[in-house]
Amino acid sequence: MDREKLKEKIQGLVPEILPEENKDFLAVTVPAAQLRKLVLALRNEPDLSFDFLVCLTGVDWGKELGVVYHFESTQHKHMLEVKVKTADRENPVLETVCDIWRTAEFHEREVYDLLGIRFNNHPDLRKIFLDESWVGYPLRKDYVDDVNFVEL
Amino acid sequence: MKEIINPVAKHIEEEEYHINMGPQHPSTHGVLRLVVSLQGEIVKSLKPHCGYIHRGIEKMCEKDTYPQIIHLTDRMDYLSAHINNHAVCLLVEKALEVEVPERVKYIRTIVDELNRIASHQLWWCSFGMDLGGLTCFFYGLRDREKILDIFEQSFGSRLLHSYYTPGGLMQDIHPEFQKNVKDFIKYFRKKIRDYDRILSGNVIMQERARGVGKLSKEDAISWGVTGPSGRGSGYSCDVRKHHPYAAYDKVKFNEVLLHEGDTLARYMVRMHEMRESMNIIEQLIDNIPAGDFSAKMKAVIKLPAGEYFQRVEAARGTLAVYVISDGNKTPFRMKFRSPNFSNLSVLDHVSRGCKIADLVAIGGSLDLVIPDIDR
Numbered sequence: 001m002d003r004e005k006l007k008e009k010i011q012g013l014v015p016e017i018l019p020e021e022n023k024d025f026l027a028v029t030v031p032a033a034q035l036r037k038l039v040l041a042l043r044n045e046p047d048l049s050f051d052f053l054v055c056l057t058g059v060d061w062g063k064e065l066g067v068v069y070h071f072e073s074t075q076h077k078h079m080l081e082v083k084v085k086t087a088d089r090e091n092p093v094l095e096t097v098c099d100i101w102r103t104a105e106f107h108e109r110e111v112y113d114l115l116g117i118r119f120n121n122h123p124d125l126r127k128i129f130l131d132e133s134w135v136g137y138p139l140r141k142d143y144v145d146d147v148n149f150v151e152l
Numbered sequence: 153m154k155e156i157i158n159p160v161a162k163h164i165e166e167e168e169y170h171i172n173m174g175p176q177h178p179s180t181h182g183v184l185r186l187v188v189s190l191q192g193e194i195v196k197s198l199k200p201h202c203g204y205i206h207r208g209i210e211k212m213c214e215k216d217t218y219p220q221i222i223h224l225t226d227r228m229d230y231l232s233a234h235i236n237n238h239a240v241c242l243l244v245e246k247a248l249e250v251e252v253p254e255r256v257k258y259i260r261t262i263v264d265e266l267n268r269i270a271s272h273q274l275w276w277c278s279f280g281m282d283l284g285g286l287t288c289f290f291y292g293l294r295d296r297e298k299i300l301d302i303f304e305q306s307f308g309s310r311l312l313h314s315y316y317t318p319g320g321l322m323q324d325i326h327p328e329f330q331k332n333v334k335d336f337i338k339y340f341r342k343k344i345r346d347y348d349r350i351l352s353g354n355v356i357m358q359e360r361a362r363g364v365g366k367l368s369k370e371d372a373i374s375w376g377v378t379g380p381s382g383r384g385s386g387y388s389c390d391v392r393k394h395h396p397y398a399a400y401d402k403v404k405f406n407e408v409l410l411h412e413g414d415t416l417a418r419y420m421v422r423m424h425e426m427r428e429s430m431n432i433i434e435q436l437i438d439n440i441p442a443g444d445f446s447a448k449m450k451a452v453i454k455l456p457a458g459e460y461f462q463r464v465e466a467a468r469g470t471l472a473v474y475v476i477s478d479g480n481k482t483p484f485r486m487k488f489r490s491p492n493f494s495n496l497s498v499l500d501h502v503s504r505g506c507k508i509a510d511l512v513a514i515g516g517s518l519d520l521v522i523p524d525i526d527r
Contacts, residue, residue, distance in 0.1 A: 024461055027459070051374070053376060054376070054463070055489040057489075059485050070461065070489075074388070074389075081461070101374055101376070102375045102497070102498075102501075103374065103375050103376030105497060106493060114210075114211075127203075128203065129203035129206040129526060130203060130206070138208060139211055
């Protein structure tokens with residue numbers, strides 16, 4: 001499916017999405033409340049069938065925290081970027097996708113570890129890299145660590 | 153006698169207990185700890201504990217310029233250092249819309265494939281050693297040494313090269329590079345038959361690998377298992393074929409696909425891939441075009457504000473780089489989707505129900521490199 005058709009199709013599914021201009025492939029931002037509805041359709045609609053989650057990135061945009069998903073369909077060969085953001089920096093919570101793409105389980109643990117975003121219904125949400133006693137979330141832009149961090 | 157042994161045996165059979173495999177264990181190939189739940193010697197479940205060598209490369213990238221970042225990517229999957237460099241270089245070149253000279257594309261493709269062979273050689277010798285064949289280890293390392301010598305002659309280092317720069321290469325290839333590569337291929341075509349004779353055709357190895365650690369194609373896609381491990385399950389995921397970069401669109405090669413999905417299939421894919429890599433190099437090595445070894449680049453590289461995504465086929469699977477740039481000389485956010493991180497996540501799924509000795513074979517066939525998981 002080409003870019004324009006994909007855009008129309010996804011806007012038909014979830015009217016609230018915001019498409020973005022991107023060099024390689026279609027990118028959309030979806031409200032956090034609509035994420036599950038969108039990703040279930042992306043996986044299950046036969047003409048979309050995004051079955052491969054290439055990359056799951058946690059991002060701190062300064063004001064907002066969020067996750068960027070890169071999906072690919074191994075059957076149709078099209079790609080899609082989905083962004084979801086939350087403005088709550090104190091207790092950011094998003095919905096998990098790891099029941100749909102199992103690879104998300106580890107990636108969401110990484111995002112939780114380094115950015116502190118919690119994922120609802122994740123089966124095993126523990127820190128993955130850092131020690132249990134680590135305070136703070138290093139990939140956040142406001143992270144300060146006086147002990148371990150060397151400022152250049 | 154019976155009365156004494158039986159309660160103990162019963163106790164062992166019924167109780168589930170946990171043992172640590174690693175962090176220092178020869179078959180984890182690095183500092184990885186697997187907490188294995190066992191019933192008798194059957195693996196019930198397995199929890200990987202990573203982070204022993206987590207260096208926070210993604211955080212370091214936010215302070216570094218793009219040419220500096222290339223040196224960090226070496227240290228992720230150190231066995232495919234060139235290919236990791238390639239991912240960042242391609243991303244910067246795409247963002248700046250720089251067209252690199254044909255000569256650079258050819259050299260990069262050849263060096264990538266040499267790197268892939270060297271990586272598969274080390275996998276082959278350590279896989280043999282995991283299963284108890286120490287001879288393999290010497291055979292594999294002996295031949296890998298030849299590639300490292302070629303690397304050293306042209307790039308000045310043997311493991312962490314940082315040879316690619318955005319826009320081209322650090323320096324031109326050594327005058328004897330082509331001759332040495334051709335000599336190596338002639339040499340290795342003979343030696344790879346020994347590999348087959350000593351391990352691929354070995355009945356003990358085949359019995360230990362066939363039907364062990366089955367992974368279906370659907371599961372491979374869902375868990376994001378790419379590279380030779382995914383292709384052993386029939387998942388066509390070769391980035392070189394589906395999204396060609398460098399000179400891969402100019403060469404003819406086959407994407408090796410096997411459908412059994414077991415340890416033996418993953419083994420055979422890598423053996424075929426070494427031959428395919430040699431085919432690719434042979435098509436290019438005599439046709440390297442003359443010209444510059446680098447495009448003209450600005451002294452300070454600033455990516456235009458925006459988001460960029462680039463994938464390459466590393467020796468262990470899809471390496472994706474995702475950059476959010478705010479127009480500065482350092483990235484706002486840089487993410488590496490490393491192949492081993494996803495490949496590790498499937499280990500629990502494929503090893504459930506197998507014997508603990510099979511876990512070593514499965515781990516070997518997934519070919520995990522720990523610094524790439526921890527980053």
